[in-house]
Amino acid sequence: xxxxxxxCLDKNGRSVxxxxxxxxxxxxxxxxxxxxxxxRSIEExxxxxxxxxxxxxxxxxxxxxxxxxxxxxxxxxxxxxLSGIVAQMDPGGLRDMYGSIQREIREGRSFSSAASxxxxxxxxxxxxxxxxxxxxxxxxxVLEKIAQFMEEKISFRNKIVxxxxxxxxxxxxxSAVLLFIFLFVAPTITRIFTEISLSLPIPTQILIExxxxxxxxxxxxxxxxxxxxxxxxxxxxxxxxxxxxxxxRLKIFFLRDIIIKNEIAHFTGTxxxxxxxxxxxxxxxxxxxxxxxSPILKSEVAAIREMVARxxxxxxxxxxxxxxxxxxVQLISAGEKSGTLPEMLHKxxxxxxxxxxxxxxxxxxxxxxxxxxxxxxxxxxxVLGIMLPIFQISQSIR
Numbered sequence: 001x002x003x004x005x006x007x008c009l010d011k012n013g014r015s016v017x018x019x020x021x022x023x024x025x026x027x028x029x030x031x032x033x034x035x036x037x038x039x040r041s042i043e044e045x046x047x048x049x050x051x052x053x054x055x056x057x058x059x060x061x062x063x064x065x066x067x068x069x070x071x072x073x074x075x076x077x078x079x080x081x082l083s084g085i086v087a088q089m090d091p092g093g094l095r096d097m098y099g100s101i102q103r104e105i106r107e108g109r110s111f112s113s114a115a116s117x118x119x120x121x122x123x124x125x126x127x128x129x130x131x132x133x134x135x136x137x138x139x140x141x142v143l144e145k146i147a148q149f150m151e152e153k154i155s156f157r158n159k160i161v162x163x164x165x166x167x168x169x170x171x172x173x174x175s176a177v178l179l180f181i182f183l184f185v186a187p188t189i190t191r192i193f194t195e196i197s198l199s200l201p202i203p204t205q206i207l208i209e210x211x212x213x214x215x216x217x218x219x220x221x222x223x224x225x226x227x228x229x230x231x232x233x234x235x236x237x238x239x240x241x242x243x244x245x246x247x248x249r250l251k252i253f254f255l256r257d258i259i260i261k262n263e264i265a266h267f268t269g270t271x272x273x274x275x276x277x278x279x280x281x282x283x284x285x286x287x288x289x290x291x292x293x294s295p296i297l298k299s300e301v302a303a304i305r306e307m308v309a310r311x312x313x314x315x316x317x318x319x320x321x322x323x324x325x326x327x328x329v330q331l332i333s334a335g336e337k338s339g340t341l342p343e344m345l346h347k348x349x350x351x352x353x354x355x356x357x358x359x360x361x362x363x364x365x366x367x368x369x370x371x372x373x374x375x376x377x378x379x380x381x382x383v384l385g386i387m388l389p390i391f392q393i394s395q396s397i398r
Contacts, residue, residue, distance in 0.1 A: 004028045004044055005103060008037035015040075017106050056093045061121055062150035064094060069147055072140030078111060097121060110134055125270055125287045132278035142277050149273045156353050163360050167367050174375050181382060183218070187211040200389055207385035239295070246294050258359050259294065260323050265352035266291045267301065268328075272345030282309055297323055314341070 004025060008016045016037060022028035025042065032039055064085055071081035082102040089095040097118055104114035112130035115122040122130075126146055133142030200208070235241035250256050270291050274284035285305040292298045300321050307317035315333035318324045328348055335344030 004042055006032060006037075006042040007040045008032060009040060010038075011036055017103070019107070056097065056121055058150070059154055060094055062147055062154060064089075064098070065143055065147035065150060069140050069143035072143060078139070079105060111139065124290065125274060128274060128279045128283060128287055129277040136278050138278075145273055145277055149269070152269070156357070159357055160360060163357070163364050167364055167371060170368070170371055174371070178378060182211055182214045187215060201385070201392070203381060203385040204389050207382065243295050246296050250294075250296065254363060258356055258363070260297070261352045261359075262356045263292050263294050263297050264324065264328065265349045265356060267297075268345045268352070269349030272342045272349065275345070276342035281314075300324075 004020050004022060006016075006018060006020060006028070010016050020028050020031065022031060025044070028042060029039060032042070067085050068081055071084050072078065076084065079102065082098055082105070086095055086098050086102065089098070100117070101111070101114040104117070105111060110131075112127050112134060115130060116127050129142050129146055130139070133139040236245045249259060267288050271284050271288040274287060275281065279287075282305065285301070285308065289298055289301045289305065292301060300323055304314070304317045304321060307320070308314055313333075313336055315329055315336055318329045318332060331344045331348055332341065335341035
């Protein structure tokens with residue numbers, strides 16, 4: 001049975017907003033009239049959880065949060081602020097989502113409760129911050145912190161993507177060129193050599209065999225490779241596979257430090273934002289734990305949370321861990337003593353993100369000449385395999 005949203009006027013001229021389950025829109029109109037209501041508008045309600053799920057960009061959501069916080073901090077009510085941002089939005093998923101939230105708020109629900117219907121846009125960290133802001137009357141400030149949190153995440157992601165773009169493009173273009181050479185160029189040239197009764201050099205023989213293999217089994221090999229990658233990715237999404245993958249990557253010396261510090265940066269940044277918004281420390285730990293991808297680090301954070309729940313300080317709990325560096329423990333200890341723990345957590349997050357960015361840049365700087373050298377070796381082998389028989393033929397003619 002469909003649900004209809006309506007806006008009506010009662011006998012005293014007061015606005016009445018609500019929902020009604022009915023077999024059809026005509027039956028819904030009739031029932032509202034029987035209740036003595038004058039209908040201003042009525043429409044079928046859409047399932048809020050699916051509204052625009054795939055149409056909302058993270059950057060657009062961050063901008064809308066910033067605008068909403070600005071309007072709230074300027075003295076407007078939440079309903080007026082939502083009307084302000086909805087009015088200037090283009091039709092789409094984001095506008096539909098905020099329109100649905102506004103209707104729920106007009107029916108008496110809180111912002112956090114209405115926003116929880118959209119977990120793809122408002123995860124647990126945002127909902128907890130909104131609840132804390134509603135309880136303390138600082139909703140505008142909390143929304144500003146959410147917007148800042150999202151903007152920092154976007155900025156860091158864009159920097160990492162910028163660093164990794166060149167080597168990825170280089171690898172793709174290099175693979176495409178080699179595939180083209182083996183499929184079209186090498187077979188044409190080596191076919192001439194096979195028709196000549198001449199003892200071919202080893203590089204040329206290898207090149208011919210590779211060309212024959214690619215021509216005969218290239219498609220099958222590509223299919224098998226795709227299936228293998230699919231099965232491997234599926235396995236790594238299982239708890240056992242993710243744990244094995246995590247253990248393997250943490251053993252790679254030049255990746256270990258980047259991975260650990262990236263995870264700590266996300267964790268401390270989230271924890272600092274939640275504590276700064278008024279969320280209690282145990283709930284903050286529970287939510288911040290979910291932003292960690294590594295199951296090994298996640299289990300360590302869960303153990304820290306248990307120690308904090310038993311009454312130990314955060315800095316003392318961190319001393320018994322393996323992955324949190326000494327500097328993190330010292331900064332958190334200083335934050336606890338001075339009453340500036342959220343600020344110290346944000347400082348740790350900023351420092352580690354900058355360090356991750358610098359180390360990623362250095363890694364790419366080292367990777368680029370290695371890739372160029374590898375490409376040079378492959379191209380040199382191709383040239384050698386093609387040119388050696390030509391030299392032999394020229395020598396035999398002389």
